[in-house]
Amino acid sequence: MFPDSDIARNFQCGKDKIAYIIKWGIAEFVKKELISKVTGPFILMFDESLNRASKKKQLDLHVRYWDGGQVQSRYLGSQFLGHATANDLLKEVKECAGNLDLSKLLSFSMDGPNVNLKFFDLFQAEYADLYGGSRLISVGSCGLHTLHNAFKSGFSAWNLDKLLRAFHTIFNNVPARREDYIKTTKSTRFPLAFCGHRWLENLPVVERALEIWPYMLLYTNAVRTKELPHPGTASFDVIEDAQKDPLALPKLQFFRSVAQLFDPFLKKYQTEEPVMPYLGKDLAELIKSLMRRFVKREVLQDITTVQLTNLDLEKETLMAMHSVDIGLGAEEALKGTPFSSSLMLCCPGNAGMKTSSCSSQCKKGSISSCTASSASHTQSFGTFAKNYLYCLMGRRLWREGSLSIKRSRQRTCRRKHWSHKGSFAITLPYMGALQRCHLLRSYLNL
Structure with a gap:
């Protein structure tokens, strides 16, 4: 390495000596040079x-x-x-x-x-x-942490994390099971690992789950018909239960649709570049993008940033239930969903809406659902979509900087059914001062 120096060629240094040189020699020099700059x-x-x-x-x-x-x-x-x-x-x-x-x-x-x-x-x-x-x-x-937590708080009610984890766990480090899967499905595409603390990083995970969903059906059917050995794991039970849920695919499609809105924002702001001056404008546009899914177009037509933060999300400003945008993928998945009067879906949210019948909801292109203990508390898939988007945008903003919230809420409990009534007045002097706007944890806090 050093042909021009006998001293360097014959130099020997063990791990302890090199660690000492780095810590007390090179590191101190580098730190002093950094401080001087x-x-x-x-x-x-x-x-x-x-x-x-x-x-x-x-x-x-x-x-x-x-x-x-x-x-x-x-x-x-x-x-x-x-x-x-x-x-x-x-x-x-x-x-x-x-x-x-x-x-x-x-x-x-x-x-x-x-x-x-x-x-x-x-x-x-x-x-x-x-x-x-x-x-x-x-x-x-860090506002990115809050975005992840807000996203998580809505979708955790559907237990999608358990399903996505089960997809990955059932084949992870199990060669025999992977071989059975490949022979049965003729596919070498396997589920990706789910990240529990960064939900918005799971967009590729959901996309892969949607891609291999038909193959997972083939695999579970082969197990049921005893063509393949039963895994006998909790992961397989979770997958079986999900496949029995006619709303499983719409849920995953809705997850992907909302995550795709956040993805460009996260990619831009997970960077070493100084992007703080642009945060207010981009955050306002992100909020508008979500609101356009369930707030009437004319309300958001020429709204300013200050007006956006003071927007009162009441019945008069919200779209009709059948007009809520749950994403093209979710709408397409709903078209092939078999409806029945016994279909039940536990959706968090305001459980006070009553519908005349399941068939009347089906005509509107939505799914009627009811809790196991009370048929009077029914809710459509579109309702959950609106409630989730609503909670994500404005129901609970974290107080920080110049952002202040006046909130009054009454909560009544009757068995396990919750009804929420409240008025929220959100004031923000000017958006430029809001360097870190915490989007809310969740209004669906059951």
């Missing part, structure tokens, strides 16, 4: 996760600054913690970033646990004392 305004970014080797929580700190005409994001250091209270985070962050000129710190970038928000308040108070009342820019926590 951070001469202007900068942002600190941090996240914590479990370090399985040390059995401690590892807090990684990155710094984002302007250098050479562009934004740079560099690793600054790591701290290891046992307890991770807000005061613990404050101490460790100050220790790791102690050599930076904190008077030029603009803000923190972080995710959204309450401990992080408490940390920011503590740091904000100390920062004001040290620098004459100056305050950091509050951009909130």
Whole structure:
């Protein structure tokens, strides 16, 4: 490697020595060089996760600054913690970033646990004392986490996560079962793994599930007719139950349809590029895209961003049930669905709508459903679609920054049937100040 130097050619170094050189030699030099480059305004970014080797929580700190005409994001250091209270985070962050000129710190970038928000308040108070009342820019926590949680809260009522997990689990690391599947279906396409903490990343998972649905029917039929051995697993039972549900395909299609709306937004904002100035406009457009599915067109025709946040989603502004857009795929799947008066679907949402009969709902192109204990509480598939989209857009916005919510809600419980009555007045002085708008967790909170 070093033909021109006898010293370099004969140099030997074990793992302990090279680790020592990197930690106390190269790393210190690189860190000092990085700190010398951070001469202007900068942002600190941090996240914590479990370090399985040390059995401690590892807090990684990155710094984002302007250098050479562009934004740079560099690793600054790591701290290891046992307890991770807000005061613990404050101490460790100050220790790791102690050599930076904190008077030029603009803000923190972080995710959204309450401990992080408490940390920011503590740091904000100390920062004001040290620098004459100056305050950091509050951009909130990670809005992408909230998008994922809002999406999850609606679809978890259908247990689609269990179905998608079962699809993957039944063939995962089971060579014999995979061979049986391939021989029976003549397909080598297998389900993808479901991600439970990032639901909007599951668009490819749902698309694959829809693609192989006919093959899964062939496989389960072969098991029923004893052409193949019975797996005898909970995953197979979940798949069998789903195949008995005539609404299984419409549910998956509706999942895909809504996820496709979010996908461009997530791809744009999961980036290292400085895109914060465009967040307000794009978030407003995302909200409009969802609202167009269940809010009357004339209501959204020339609506401004401020008017959008103050829009009262009442009966007068909503589409008729048969006009709600649940996606072309879901509508096509519904056309081939066998209807019957005994069809039951537990849909979360406002369970106060009564319909005359199942047949009258079928004529409208929707599915009538009722709970097992009361036939008077019926609800169409379109109703759930509207309720889910409604909850996703405006029923519960997280209070942050200049966003304030006045809410009054009455909840009455009769056995297991819930009815919700409430008025929501959402005020927002100006959208540009809303750097991180938490979309809601869910209104369907049964």
